[in-house]
Amino acid sequence: MDQTGVAVTSSQEIGLRSDQEIVRLRQLVRDQAVAQGFSLVDQTKFVTAASELARNTLIYGGGGDAQLSTLVNGMRKGLRLRFIDQGAGIADIERALQDGFTSGSGLGLGLGGARRLSDEFEIQSEPGKGTTVTITKWKLR
């Protein structure tokens, strides 16, 4: 348990090296969201956010890993997903979070969209070293 009272109750790691693994991650996240008792809308939001970030990890990060953890904070249940890559990193995070900004061929909705679809969002990146993005969603009581 950390200082905020959040305890990790289980954790698993999924490789993200092909678009088929994005599909697999989506299914795993869906299963866990159902198991945590998320509403259908919240399941859909979190799976969609996961899909956006997984694709970023694959395309911009050159592949990487996702860690899916189940959380408990008092009576509250949640899910946390962390995406880790050792790719090129992001030079200007503020700009990368803006809708419509993309360095590739996408729509530029991935990062900003994933942030809107999650309850907590954290990004760390260093050019040349890679990017770590963490999203958390809590079950509404």
Added chain:
Amino acid sequence: MDRIPILRLGDCLIVAIQVDMHDRLALALQDDLTARIVKDSAKGVLIDISSLDIVDSFIGRMISNTAAMATVLDAQTVVVGMQPSVAITLVELGLTLDGVRTALNVERGMALLKQRRR
């Protein structure tokens, strides 16, 4: 590689997406659909997404692009059967599917395609 089947009904093409699509499958569908519009001289394309439990920006873009390509090829596209939770998520994600006609179900979608051809 897997392919999503495309059915023809009169001068319309019908696609029911029933699997969780990986990105290459979505792109293959876009190619197949545009090719079939030309081959079958189709005037309408109906895409049923009622089995999709998420639409992310990639699939959303595939749908928008397919509709735009169909328009250029003189065919109308209608997307039917979107789940409410998917609609909520899409808007929050920031995707509005500009230029894509939607209908609640296949029946209404076919009616829309017919009506727009007159």
